[in-house]
Amino acid sequence: MKIALAQLNYHIGNFELNSSKIIDCIRKSKAEGAELVVFSELSVTGYYPHDLLERKEFIEQSHQTLQHIASHCIGIAAIVGGPSINPEPRGKKLFNSAFFMNESIIQHTINKSLLPTYDIFDEYRHFEPNKKFSVIEFGGKKLAITICEDLWDEQETQNEFGREKLYQLSPLKELSALNPDMVINLSASPFSYNQENWRKNILVKNSKKYQLPILYVNQVGAQTELVFDGGSFFLDKSGEIREELNYFEEDFRIIDTESGGQNLQPKTEYIEKIYEALILGIRDYFGKMGFRKATLGLSGGIDSALVLVLAVEALGKENVRVLLMPSRYSSDHSVDDALQLAKNLNIQYEIIPIQNMVDSFEQSLSGVFAGLDSDITEENIQARTRGILLMAISNKFGNILLNTTNKSECAVGYGTLYGDMNGGLSVLGDVYKTDIFKMARWINRDHEIIPGNTISKPPSAELRPDQKDSDSLPDYEILDQILFDYIELNLSPAEIISRGFDEATVLRTVKMVNNNEYKRFQAPPILRISSKAFGFGRRMPLVARYS
């Protein structure tokens, strides 16, 4: 059978845009001889609409759009994702559904059984799980239509107290009893740098176990924090990948399920994957929010340098302007390094020294602070003065401020709320400092874009004389491993110590992470590139005693 895989970038709630993209692909698929075209999960709404799903007018618009799309399915069938209303009197009001459209109507509605409700997923908040299974007969074949998590029943559940399976039901076990010829999976599987492997492993496992070909269509594009990487593929019944679509961009391909070739994407290193994800994350945040222009503070340090390179790649150099805001503690080389980078990238920059504003704050506060020593307060005033200047540029010229905090800093609270934690989007908040160094070197692989000195000098916030990050924090090589064990692997302090780290360092690090939940609560949205990012997918109480 000739089936088209339509890997599209949807905009949440933009029914007009989404339906026009879907209808274009239906036309194209028909014109190019496909019998069926498959779209991704919740394609009509974009994944994930969150509590927009609780609004009646949203569901009605979605329903009307689906009907409209179906009216274009003449001489070709399509499978489109969207919410449907649960007709039963009990349970949640909606299903997460796949609509099988043919002969200008919706012929079948297939509902999702396994509703991920962990990490960044909230599906049981809105949807009732399906418990009835059937296959769709089309073109002489029996199709087992599934939605994303429905095939993730076989996942290894890490740190789950030795759980065998996360769900009571195995949809593919139920469906395989109905003798399907092929499995189709509509997916919205967000990127993390190891997600591609997990995803392929689990689908290959399913394919081999049930001896069935699997056609997998993923969403592509970013929705605030989440980046969907595409990479849709077709597996034959022996679990061999026969066709694989592009990553990080829209793609479309018609495959022949009987004689598919072996069109695979080249393997990519994880740093390059993260780079691609961040570019797409920035581009879609701006594009979908209706913004064009960005600004950021360029300090001469590596974090802001990397954000600038990413922003220029994502938005174009004409859409990025930076501000250099030296203080009395900024070293000469910091200003030089920042200027060098701005020139290397040929972008607009301005220099506004902050000292007179800092002085006016200190003078105004001198009465209230009389007799008290300088402390973190004065450091924060510098960071916050910079925050005001950047927001002034943002407000005056409409350049959205990009935040430059990295994951290591964000974890231990090494940053000033309402100062350097400002921004509309945190680009690096899920990237550890050690990976930032790797990415900077990777960017410079052919020629120097980020000044060598920016990469080689010891990291410093430059908020007091001769300050170094290493005055307050363990070396990043150690810190990042402890943070990874605590945050991504969810290990206890005792387990981390047993892996060979210094006890005092582990306890101090864990305490810093726990004590800074209140800061992260007010952080901007963070582009997610790991399996456990700060933000929506990690919900920790503020008022709590952490042991």
Add this chain to the structure above:
Amino acid sequence: MKIALAQLNYHIGNFELNSSKIIDCIRKSKAEGAELVVFSELSVTGYYPHDLLERKEFIEQSHQTLQHIASHCIGIAAIVGGPSINPEPRGKKLFNSAFFMNESIIQHTINKSLLPTYDIFDEYRHFEPNKKFSVIEFGGKKLAITICEDLWDEQETQNEFGREKLYQLSPLKELSALNPDMVINLSASPFSYNQENWRKNILVKNSKKYQLPILYVNQVGAQTELVFDGGSFFLDKSGEIREELNYFEEDFRIIDTESGGQNLQPKTEYIEKIYEALILGIRDYFGKMGFRKATLGLSGGIDSALVLVLAVEALGKENVRVLLMPSRYSSDHSVDDALQLAKNLNIQYEIIPIQNMVDSFEQSLSGVFAGLDSDITEENIQARTRGILLMAISNKFGNILLNTTNKSECAVGYGTLYGDMNGGLSVLGDVYKTDIFKMARWINRDHEIIPGNTISKPPSAELRPDQKDSDSLPDYEILDQILFDYIELNLSPAEIISRGFDEATVLRTVKMVNNNEYKRFQAPPILRISSKAFGFGRRMPLVARYS
């Protein structure tokens, strides 16, 4: 049977504190002749621990604490709430459980069946629903032990497309088939100003339907945004409330299920309930975070005046200091009104005019802004200058900044990010402006605390000459009704217009709400007093097209 109701204020993750409170109540219950003492849902951990439930060491500590508590149950039984590990190989790793302790061991573990996963509730994120039912025989009686939502099967589900029931199961229907003598419900039901009525209605409905007495024990105290109001009670089998514990404070009472009296709490007006909830919310935020002292900016307006009154009541006047930060646009009466209030409450205040700092920003930006008109940028610089000063006081003296934004402003984005939106806790972010006026008048009911002029003058941000809120916003009487319909009732713009509001005003208001999700994303935690507060219980996508 003589049963003690133990209505306690727990601290999330503070096993030491929680267990010592629980053990004290077990001792007291035994000493006073009770046969059984009942605690609230997840009492050993505090409700709600969120993703701490995913940490092994947290579950282990919880388990050890429960064993320790059980060892004190000699000559008395207790029912304590906590997580338990799911022994089955499939499903989530935990149950939300009630532990029946007697003869120094845990004799029975009863698991929660209905797991609220909507609004502020995330229980299916962590727990597997129970599907097996049994009653516990104790003291010659059969007890049907349930946990909170288990009895909410009968709720009217608003805006749910005419859903009949939210769950597939009716726990009390299952349990009633086992002929229990009484229902016990361990609860953690957060306050909203109409929650008390909903709660009583639904439990009375259950009691009457199944002809069973119900003993209901609720948590009390605040956990970040959520305020638990207590008000535990005992219903006889005809649905009459026989005993009712205090609201907004810890309480303890031994009742005789055969001959209970009629000890009811007086009815309270909703403004007074909200006032009590906010006081408790502030007090517990500070107490449980280990803080004592607060600060805020006092503008002479009604919002900051009300927050100050609440903070002084919650923390004591010696723990609150304020800053007056007049600008060239502050009217004389604003400063006078603010001073008058500070004097009425006898609290420490300082005055720091902001003009020289604002001037130094404008001067530093004059080159970059050359030839451009003044706009919102300059207004924001004023608000952000105040934000820096307040955070400087906070950093230097350890006074946590209280945010003074109200729900109406927060809804329409009438506030400056990193300026007046700063703060560790938003006190009024769930209170509409019209209710703020009501509460101010209620506070002044016996004598004037808040200056009359603060209440009677037209609201203004005073960021430009002669500015009034009504220049940019509909009258609060109209605005608040539209916001309530859109946010609390989840009505569509068309439905709101059909209720008699001006179309242009409705569309403009809804657009402002939708366009400001990005600001609210970075707002402080907001004390929740309504059925739909901004924050955790209202999850809207940032990158979306809202129609």
